Amino acid sequence: MKIIQKVGLGLFWGALLLFNALLFMGEFRLTDEKLQQVTSEPHYEILRHELAPVLNKTYGSSFAFVSAFDRYVSDYNLKQQENEQWNRVIWDDYTFAATKVASEGLVAQNKLLLLLLTIGLGAIGALLNLLPKYRGEPAGIKHNGVMFSSNKSRGIIGITLGVYLIGLYVLLYWFPEYIVNWALLVDPLSHMLSGQPASQWFLYGTIYTLAILVMGVRMFRKYRGNKYQLLRTSSVMFFQLSFAFLIPEILVLMNKPWHDFKNIWPLDYTFFYNYRVEGMLSSGSIGLFMFISGILLIILGVPLLTYFYGKRWYCSWVCGCGGLAETAGDPYRHLSDKSLSAWKIERWMVHSVLVFAVVMTGVTIANYFSGFGLLGQWTDTLHKWYGFLIGAAFAGVVGVGFYPLMGNRVWCRFGCPLAAYLGIVQRFKSRFRITTNGGQCISCGNCSTYCEMGIDVRWYAQRGQNIVRASCVGCGVCASVCPRGVLKLENGPQQGRINDIPILTGNESINMLS
Amino acid sequence: MKEGKPIEAFCVHSKARHVVIIGNGIAGVTCARHLRKRDSTSRITIISGETEHFFSRTALMYIYMGHMKFEHTKPYEDWFWEKNRLSLVHDWVTHIDFDKKELQLKTQDPLAYDILVLALGSQSNMFGWPGQDLKGVQGLYSYQDLENMEASTKTCQKAVVVGGGLIGIEMAEMLRSRNIPVTFLVREQAFWDNVLPPQEAELVGRHIREHHFDLRLGAELDKIIDDGTGQVKAVVTKDGEEIACQFVGLTVGVSPNIGLVRDTQLGINKGILVDEHFATNIPNVFAIGDCAEYRTPPPLRRPVEQVWYTGRMHGETLAHNLTQGPVPYQPGPWFNSAKFLDIEYQTYGLVPNKWEEPVVSFYWEHPDGKKCLRLLFDKNRRQLQGVNVFGMRLRHAFFDKALRRNVTVEEVIGKLQEANFDPEFYDRHYAEILQRFNQQFGTSLQLQKEKKRKSLWALLGL
Numbered sequence: 001m002k003i004i005q006k007v008g009l010g011l012f013w014g015a016l017l018l019f020n021a022l023l024f025m026g027e028f029r030l031t032d033e034k035l036q037q038v039t040s041e042p043h044y045e046i047l048r049h050e051l052a053p054v055l056n057k058t059y060g061s062s063f064a065f066v067s068a069f070d071r072y073v074s075d076y077n078l079k080q081q082e083n084e085q086w087n088r089v090i091w092d093d094y095t096f097a098a099t100k101v102a103s104e105g106l107v108a109q110n111k112l113l114l115l116l117l118t119i120g121l122g123a124i125g126a127l128l129n130l131l132p133k134y135r136g137e138p139a140g141i142k143h144n145g146v147m148f149s150s151n152k153s154r155g156i157i158g159i160t161l162g163v164y165l166i167g168l169y170v171l172l173y174w175f176p177e178y179i180v181n182w183a184l185l186v187d188p189l190s191h192m193l194s195g196q197p198a199s200q201w202f203l204y205g206t207i208y209t210l211a212i213l214v215m216g217v218r219m220f221r222k223y224r225g226n227k228y229q230l231l232r233t234s235s236v237m238f239f240q241l242s243f244a245f246l247i248p249e250i251l252v253l254m255n256k257p258w259h260d261f262k263n264i265w266p267l268d269y270t271f272f273y274n275y276r277v278e279g280m281l282s283s284g285s286i287g288l289f290m291f292i293s294g295i296l297l298i299i300l301g302v303p304l305l306t307y308f309y310g311k312r313w314y315c316s317w318v319c320g321c322g323g324l325a326e327t328a329g330d331p332y333r334h335l336s337d338k339s340l341s342a343w344k345i346e347r348w349m350v351h352s353v354l355v356f357a358v359v360m361t362g363v364t365i366a367n368y369f370s371g372f373g374l375l376g377q378w379t380d381t382l383h384k385w386y387g388f389l390i391g392a393a394f395a396g397v398v399g400v401g402f403y404p405l406m407g408n409r410v411w412c413r414f415g416c417p418l419a420a421y422l423g424i425v426q427r428f429k430s431r432f433r434i435t436t437n438g439g440q441c442i443s444c445g446n447c448s449t450y451c452e453m454g455i456d457v458r459w460y461a462q463r464g465q466n467i468v469r470a471s472c473v474g475c476g477v478c479a480s481v482c483p484r485g486v487l488k489l490e491n492g493p494q495q496g497r498i499n500d501i502p503i504l505t506g507n508e509s510i511n512m513l514s
Numbered sequence: 515m516k517e518g519k520p521i522e523a524f525c526v527h528s529k530a531r532h533v534v535i536i537g538n539g540i541a542g543v544t545c546a547r548h549l550r551k552r553d554s555t556s557r558i559t560i561i562s563g564e565t566e567h568f569f570s571r572t573a574l575m576y577i578y579m580g581h582m583k584f585e586h587t588k589p590y591e592d593w594f595w596e597k598n599r600l601s602l603v604h605d606w607v608t609h610i611d612f613d614k615k616e617l618q619l620k621t622q623d624p625l626a627y628d629i630l631v632l633a634l635g636s637q638s639n640m641f642g643w644p645g646q647d648l649k650g651v652q653g654l655y656s657y658q659d660l661e662n663m664e665a666s667t668k669t670c671q672k673a674v675v676v677g678g679g680l681i682g683i684e685m686a687e688m689l690r691s692r693n694i695p696v697t698f699l700v701r702e703q704a705f706w707d708n709v710l711p712p713q714e715a716e717l718v719g720r721h722i723r724e725h726h727f728d729l730r731l732g733a734e735l736d737k738i739i740d741d742g743t744g745q746v747k748a749v750v751t752k753d754g755e756e757i758a759c760q761f762v763g764l765t766v767g768v769s770p771n772i773g774l775v776r777d778t779q780l781g782i783n784k785g786i787l788v789d790e791h792f793a794t795n796i797p798n799v800f801a802i803g804d805c806a807e808y809r810t811p812p813p814l815r816r817p818v819e820q821v822w823y824t825g826r827m828h829g830e831t832l833a834h835n836l837t838q839g840p841v842p843y844q845p846g847p848w849f850n851s852a853k854f855l856d857i858e859y860q861t862y863g864l865v866p867n868k869w870e871e872p873v874v875s876f877y878w879e880h881p882d883g884k885k886c887l888r889l890l891f892d893k894n895r896r897q898l899q900g901v902n903v904f905g906m907r908l909r910h911a912f913f914d915k916a917l918r919r920n921v922t923v924e925e926v927i928g929k930l931q932e933a934n935f936d937p938e939f940y941d942r943h944y945a946e947i948l949q950r951f952n953q954q955f956g957t958s959l960q961l962q963k964e965k966k967r968k969s970l971w972a973l974l975g976l
Contacts, residue, residue, distance in 0.1 A: 138724050138884075140856030144691040145580040227939040339591060437935055438910025440851050440860070442822045443540070443589040444573035449582050458589055479937050483853040485860060485907035488935050504911055507827040508846040510834045 002135075008128025015122035022114065022181045026105035028065035029058045030098055038097035043090055050076045059102075066099055066177045096200065100180040107181045115185040119207065123214050130218045139225030141481055143450070151404070152331050158404035166401035173392040176200035193249035202249075208324060209245040213237055215327035222330070228476045228489075232316060236323035244320045256283045259290045262318055264297045266357035267418035269386060272364050302418075303425050309491055310432025311422035312474025319418075321399065321411060325452065326475060329400075329408025333477065336407035336454035343454070346414055346471065353390060354420035360386045390415065409452040413471055423470030431491040432474065433498075434467035436460060439505040441486045447478035461486050464503035521839035524791065525798050526628040529555045533836065534617065534627035536607050536774075538562035539571060540822055541803025542633030544829025550598050552837040558599065559627075563606030563620065565657050567592060572822055574660045575684045579691040584657075612779055612796050629798045629836065632775065632786055633829070634805040636768035636820055643764075645738030650746040651762040654685050663688075666761050670694050673761040674749050676735045678705045680852050682765035683718075686727055687855055689761070697728040697757050699735055699749075711867050713877055714902055717886055718854045725855055738762055768820055770805040783807055785818050790842035792832045800836075802828035812845055814864060821850055847917035848900075849910060857884055862913035863900030865890050873899060876923065876954060878947045880905070887947060891923035898923050906943070907935035927951050928962045 032055055036044050048055070051072050059065035073090065080088045107114060134142065150157040171179050183203045190198035216237040223229035243262045252258050257279035265271040271294055280287040280294075305313045315322045336342075360382045367375035399411030412419050426432060434457070441464070447457035453471045457478045460467045467487075479487040521527050533549060535542045538560045546560050573587040595602050603625070609618040610630070617625045638653020640646050650666045652659055663685075667673070673689045675682050678700030686696045702708060704715035705722060722729050734752040741747035748758045770785035781787040781795035785807030792800045803825040804818075811817045824845065831843050851860040865888060869875065872893040879886040885905030891898050897920040901913060912933040916926055926933065930944040944961055952959055 138721070138856050142691075143579070143581040147577075147580040147583050149580075226937070227941075228937045231939055435935075437907070438914060439823055439826075439849065440910055442572040442851075443570040444576065445570060445582055445586045445589070446573075446576065449586040462589060476937065483858065484851045485858050485935060488907070489938060504914055505827060505830065506823055506846045506849055506910075506914070507830055508844040509827075509831045509841050 002132050005129045005132055008125045008130075011125030012122050012129065013125075015118050015120075015125060018114075019118040019122065019182070022107055022118065022185070023179060024061065026103050026107045026181060027058050027060060028062055028099065028102040029104050030055055030065070030069070030102040032056075034101040035098065038101055039094055040092070043092065043094070046076070046088075046090065047073070047094070058104075062099055062103070062178050062180060065102055066095060069095060069098060095177040096180065096183075099177040100183055100197070103180050103184055107184050111184055112188050115188065118185065119210065123210050126214045127217060130214070130221060133218070133221040134224070141223060141226070143481070146331075146334065152334075154335065154405060158332075162401060162404040165403065166397055169392075169397040169401050172200055172204055173396055179203070190249070193246070194252040196252060205245055208320070209240050211328045212240045212323045215330065219327055219330060223480065226480050229480060232476065233327065235317045236319075236326055239318045240320055240323045244323075251286070254286075256286050257290070260320070261290070261293060263320070264302065264314070264418055265294065266354065266361065266421065267319070267321070267416060268294075269357055269360070269391060269417070272361050272368075273383065274364070274368060277368070302422060303429070306422050306425040306432075307430050308432075310430050310472070310474050310489075311419070311426045312432065312472075312476075312489075314422060315412065315419060315473035316475045321395070321416065322473065324400065325403075325408040325412060329403050329452070332403045332408045333452035334407070334449050335403075335405065336409060336413070336452055338448050338451070338454050338456045340456075343456075346454070349414045350416065350420045350423070350471075353394075353415050354417040356386065356390065357417040390417075407452055407454070409454075409473070412473065413453050419471070419473075426472070427468065427470040429494075431494060431497070433490060433492065434460075434472065434478065435488045435490050435492075436464050436466060437484075437486045437488070438464060439503075440484045442484055444483060446481040446483065447487060450477050450481050452477070457487065464505065466497060466499050468498050519840060521835075521837075524793070524840045525800075525836055528628070530557065531628040532557040532559065532626065533629045533631065534559045534561065534625060535631040535633055536561050536617070537633030537635055537803065537805075538565070538568045538602070539633060539635050539803060539825065540568075541635075541825035541829045542631065543568045544826045545631055545633065545802060545833045546600050546829075547598070548830050548833030549836060550600060552833060557601070559601040559603055559625065560595075561603040561605060561607055561617070561619070561625070563604070566602060566604040567595070569657070571655070574654065574657070575688050578660060578663060578688045607774060610775065610778065610780075612799065615798075630800070631832065632794075632799065632801040632805060633803045633825075634771045634774060634786075634801075636804040637771040637773075638764060639767045639769055640764060641766065643735055643737055645740060645746065646764065648738055648740055648746045648762075649744050650760055651738055651764060653764050653768075654681055655768055663761075663763075667692060667694060670760040672697070672759045673763065674699060674757055674759045675763040675765060676749070677764065677766035678702055678731075679765060679767060680706075681768075682763070683722070683854055685763040685765055686722075687725075689763075690725065690727070694761070695728070697730065697759070698722065699730050699733045699751065701732070701734045703732050705729070705731070707867055709867055711865065711875070711877075711888060711902070713879065714886065714888065714904060715867075717879070717883060717904055718857070720883060721855055721857050768804070770807065770818060770820075772805055783817075791835050791840040792828060792843065793840075800832055802832050808843075812843060814848070815845065823849065847914055849914070854904075857905050858907065859902070859904050860908055861900065861902050862908065862910065863890075863898065863917045865900035865902045876927075876951055878943075878950045880943065880946075885943070889923055889926065895920075896922040896924060898926055901926075907937075908933050909935045924957065924959055928959055931961070 032048055035048060039047055054068050054072060077089050146152050152158065179200060183198045183200055186198040186203050186206050189206060190196055190202045216233050219233040220230060239262055244260050248258045248260055270276050280291040316326055363375055363382055364379050367379040394415040395411050402410045441461040443458055443462045445458055447461060451457050452475060453473060455469050455472060457467060474489055476489050479489055533556050535546055542560060546558050549556060549558055567588050568590065569587040570589060573582060576582045577584055577587060605622045606620040607617050608620050615627050617627065619625060636655055638655050652662050654663065673694050674697045675686045676699045686698055689696050704712060705719040707715040719729060736750045736752045738746055739748045739750065746760065746762050748756050749762055750756050772782055772786055775782060775786060779796065785805050786794055786801035787809050788794055788801050788806045789809055792802050792806065794801055804820040806828065807818045827845055835841060847863050849862045869890055873890055874893045876889045888902040889898060890900045898916055927948055930947060948959055948961055951957065
């Protein structure tokens with residue numbers, strides 16, 4: 001490793017360490033003024049009274065502050081509930097916002113500097129490490145030592161990283177009040193883009209986008225000379241930066257709802273939720289465009305594009321989840337389970353989630369048209385459970401937290417309802433297939449090993465069969481790592497796509513019935 | 515399908531016959547799988563001392579390099595064998611009693627057979643060099659070789675690879691992946707020039723040097739020197755140069771692994787002699803794969819063929835013969851492929867390292883020196899004889915058809931886009947190749963128009 005790469009790695013680790021340390025820094029002090037800033041008028045009147053023992057008191061950590069804040073708020077709420085004063089209960093969750101404004105000291109005073117020293121320096125360090133990779137070496141994919149790497153092969157580093165990522169997601173989804181110091185860091189950026197203070201989701205979006213961009217650069221180095229991979233990586237980097245990160249913030253700046261135009265129901269499971277629909281329909285022509293384009297993508301875009309190009313047009317070229325999996329997740333792609341039993345579980349799970357999403361959305365829409373009467377409670381319960389189980393636990397905690405444990409596509413393979421929908425189209429009505437090159441396969445196993453979706457590519461390649469699988473996201477890595485030029489991603493006529501006998505093995509004595 | 519003699523005259527054909535296959539490589543396993551497909555009643559046993567389960571021999575290098583674990587190189591999951599009622603015996607066969615039809619095993623009880631299939635594979639050539647049995651000196655063919663290599667190179671500072679063939683360059687790449695400097699001794703004047711024509715050999719040689727290997731062409735091994743403890747210390751070349759090293763890879767080809775059947779009543783030469791149905795001189799004993807030698811080679815084929823693809827074809831054909839009655843082995847047009855470090859190589863048909871009129875050659879090389887295409891064809895009848903391609907991928911089905919139908923070289927050149935198998939978005943070189951052909955042979959060929967592609971853009975009228 002060259003010195004500059006070591007320096008880069010050092011910077012990255014230093015930045016990460018500082019970033020984590022920030023959570024334990026500073027003091028927390030809520031004032032009357034700050035409380036007013038983050039609460040609604042009626043709630044402010046109640047809370048300034050209820051929180052009197054907390055106000056103007058300095059707490060040494062977010063933990064102490066949050067526990068005091070929550071205690072007084074819930075005491076108040078319990079009292080109201082006992083007295084059956086339901087309309088006086090405060091249902092809004094102010095913990096995150098209050099903790100964030102309460103944070104004082106080092107982080108709150110040095111947002112920009114610390115942003116640069118943590119996230120900024122981390123990104124620069126990573127780039128210094130990645131850019132010189134393979135310099136002076138001829139182009140060609142090198143997987144040397146992947147199976148010996150503690151990080152990439154479920155060693156102690158990989159497991160630690162997995163646990164750390166899982167922890168991050170648990171904090172992000174269920175305890176964001178403990179990471180307010182991180183959200184403070186990106187406040188300046190958020191103000192610049194949308195004019196709003198940063199939520200935990202803005203923080204998440206920033207780091208997510210940076211991860212795709214920086215690890216996208218790694219892809220450029222690793223796959224240099226491979227135009228399919230370079231273009232594909234550029235595409236996911238572009239869609240993440242513009243469609244998923246910048247455009248939604250600019251929409252907010254224009255007082256429009258936050259909206260990711262390339263996110264499609266049922267992956268975007270809240271699309272038909274009441275607040276989303278109302279938000280779009282009350283936002284003029286832009287809002288109407290959001291609504292109509294969203295529906296057109298579901299009923300026309302997905303089937304049509306998948307017919308012509310396979311589900312790859314979305315999963316490995318456009319999608320944000322796919323974008324992270326294909327960049328930051330690339331070092332872990334071989335960890336997916338290739339066994340037949342894993343395939344069985346995959347089919348049951350992913351289609352069950354699709355059914356769940358469809359039922360949940362169906363009830364939501366019925367509820368909307370029935371005037372929120374009969375189905376109101378049902379809808380709320382379904383939303384709660386879908387959001388908790390699928391939206392947060394599966395897509396987030398398992399989806400990314402399990403990268404170093406089960407590969408980079410756990411969510412896409414076992415859980416994504418949109419992938420299930422795209423997959424059904426791809427399997428039954430599409431021009432896309434992976435063609436195998438006659439009898440050239442030597443069964444080496446590189447294709448199956450590096451298939452992130454856990455497809456046993458070799459099973460098909462060694463018998464000269466086209467690979468037509470619902471789960472294939474068309475990343476093209478099987479074709480890239482094949483040492484004998486056996487695999488090729490192609491769009492072609494449907495006739496003969498799912499090819500059968502006889503296959504070409506070079507043998508003229510007999511017809512081979514694969 | 516060609517009908518031969520009835521199966522009753524060919525082999526034991528009872529319902530409960532026991533077919534025993536020695537060797538679980540591609541030939542033996544393919545034979546077993548296809549036997550089971552066509553015959554649900556026979557008992558089928560596969561014996562191997564090397565590994566319990568079938569793995570891809572060609573992938574051994576990737577295990578050493580850390581691209582894959584051994585598990586990844588197994589083409590079938592472990593439950594596959596029991597499910598298909600293929601019994602596996604993990605043991606070495608020590609003796610075959612052809613009269614009693616019984617096998618002695620190293621650790622387990624003797625095994626009786628009705629039909630015996632020998633798929634014994636190859637072993638690395640050793641030419642009696644002084645010191646060739648020292649520790650740290652080895653070839654690379656078996657799983658045990660890989661384990662030895664792993665153990666011998668743990669503390670290796672420098673290695674020498676002798677022999678410029680496909681295994682040699684694999685071994686060099688393997689050592690390189692562990693940052694062990696390699697000196698590569700190749701007897702020939704250009705890399706693999708006993709197979710490759712000069713330009714291709716030159717191209718590969720350039721690429722080897724680009725990877726910073728110390729490639730010594732025209733260098734021959736004289737002896738290997740002991741460090742006094744039975745471990746290799748250095749090699750000495752025929753020029754008298756001494757090269758210090760702690761590991762020596764001897765990769766000067768392989769030969770049929772027939773130690774088990776030497777000095778028995780089984781007819782052998784270099785390999786086990788078989789007829790066009792893979793039958794040996796002993797009834798109900800057959801031989802396939804690397805260890806088989808054709809008494810009468812098929813047209814344009816060598817008597818011993820030691821590649822993955824021929825092993826597979828042997829297995830398929832013998833399985834057919836043992837179940838449906840014998841048909842002669844008739845391989846289609848030759849094909850092969852390999853990868854030289856980062857450069858892929860494919861060949862279809864016959865491209866020897868030298869040719870004579872009326873065979874003539876067309877050669878195109880990309881300015882970057884890493885891609886090339888060679889077509890050999892008959893000057894008068896214009897029909898294609900073979901193709902070599904480096905750094906690009908070509909479609910097997912296209913060339914299989916072209917070679918069987920005696921298609922002209924002009925037709926192939928005009929249909930390169932159909933023949934191409936490169937990934938999407940890769941640079942296409944059809945026009946340059948065609949132009950070069952026109953220049954060289956004074957023709958005025960034009961690229962056949964690509965069929966109008968069906969796409970979303972076309973649908974939208976764009």
